[in-house]
Amino acid sequence: MFCASKHIFGRLAPLRATSALPVASSTRPSFFSPRNLRILSQSRQFASVKDLYYQAQKPASSPAEHVKIVEVGPRDGLQNEKVIVPLATKLGLIERLSSTGLRVIEAGSFVAPKWVPQMADSSSILAHLSKHPPQLPTAAHKISYPFLVPNTKGLDAALANPTARPSEIAIFASASEGFSQRNLNCSIEESLARFAPVVSRALDAGVPVRGYISMVIACPYSGPTPPEAVVDVALKLLDMGCYEISLGDTTGVGTPHTVDVLIKALLAAGVPVEKLACHFHDTYGQAIVNCMVGLANGVRVFDSSVAGLGGCPYAKGATGNVSTEDLVYFIHSVGMDTGVDLQRLAEVGAWISDSIGRKNNSKVGPALLAKRPEPATKAEDPASS
Template identity: 50%
Template sequence: MSALPMVVPEPGLPTKVTIYEVGPRDGLQNEKTSVPTPVKAEFVQRLLQAGLPIVEATSFVHPKWVPQLADAAELMTGLTADLGDRARELPVLVPNERGLDRAVELGMRHVAVFASATETFAEKNLNRTLESQFEMFAPTVARAVAQGMDVRGYVSMCFGDPWEGAVPVDQVVAVGKRLLDLGVGQLSLGDTIGVATAGHVRALVQAFVAAGVPTDRLALHFHDTYGQALTNVHAGLQEGVTTYDASAGGLGGCPYAKSATGNLATEDLVWFLTGLGIEHGVDLAAVVGTSTWMAGQLGRPSPSAVVRALGSAG
């Protein structure tokens, strides 16, 4: 079996895509077994060595809420010792001003906040209403921007909510625009429970563009719960979106959404983009090897189809 697909470009699609790797943060946050800090550090470094341009390393969240990431400061201190200034370029999630304080202390330059597109998820995940969540984000984003930091805004439940069902497109756009108005540089639109379909993806992107948000301010974050993640990436590409979140080996899910399965696997995305002749800069074999190694650390096989197909050679 070939380790790479035949390249057959499709007219009209972007020629280059940025893969935003979320495995070390979003991929590991839901793991019940504690992953040692040195393993996390090696995971990050192996992903960087594989050519992934952006690797989100961790979250400065309270250990009570995400015990797996309680070692965030230790991890980033160690990575800075190993990688020097490059470690400070790794994005980290900061849920509030306390998290931002920790990121600032460590000299981080890229942070992200995590918002909800729905009332119920805002209450369950943030202990806020849909409206009052912005009161929490406003000082965090303002301070980060004032420090010269780049801020990303995750918006969860953009395509469906397990408690509320369908989420109106205009509601998602309103939340996203509020974050941009606060100073967020890029929005990552999350299909937190994996229910998006291609037409829905296109409609949401078109609605943001119609509201004055260019596609270069948007990223798409898909889960493969119903096997639709790559179909949805294709829809996003057709609308001109060029940043896609992915998690090595398909690790992860949302700890507050029980029906969420793993993120779109980085390897599956790389295979798909390679076949379309879209530049991404990632060494597929290196990522497969990394995910095979991490699956061994976690004691279970990777859910990624490409890792399953190629992993025996890794």
């Protein structure tokens, strides 16, 4: 059930920024109960949650609305691992993810190795993907493998081999001055000025560009991020030529209220909803319910990381991205489609967790795998006893 402050076995009070958080249910009936929908529909920020209910009630014959998943595990998920992950393991992860039905898999980052040593082999990953593309589920299935590019030097490296170029690149700005100074060593305006030639050159080379904005809710150095600061950066990235803007709740402090306010501010400023993506971290356990708010506001692109891999090396205390397994499970539960084979994805999450010796932070993945039938054992031959 959903709960909030001033809720005592009855009506939900309108949510405020300081109210307790709604708790996402793990089963569709409780989440979509008529009572919850009636209560939520009376709050402006959740008015369109009814649309999710009606989407979930569509007949099976109706075509499901598609939600795009941007898998960031091989880059954002692994970049903060203290022990260098072998190249073969990274390639194995990308190849396994490619077999699940995912269509966008962020594969690496052309950052200076001294800053993010885990990404030092990104050129090798790009070359391998170009020479030995992973086997895809069907002939019609196409996958994009973006690479993060922080500056013109990184772009030079990404475009160095004309036969092995990324299908797209991503740049990252911050909506927080404090984080921009610590992460990029420059102000927000200076960072945008640096990105302008990167975007221009990439587009001239026929490489699409995606823009990330970090600290869209709050920053550990600067405090709460004003929505207008995010709007300003988003509009400038779109003006540069970015085809999509990913809103990063880098420290995972977002709540349904703050996420709703932010998205509505962007839409009110004229940012098309189809240009927006949401990138939530699960530090406070709010990632899935924040994805629900994104869906209710019309967002249909979400970043996630298999097994909940990730964290930010420049944001102390930030934990992993929302788990791809959990996100896919949730999206399918509201009657929408991702094209992803959830069972196979859960197996990939278990594999990479075992491979790098870390806890699987997905809730759904291990639960699904625990339901698998035990392998049949050969009956003992009485004659041999």
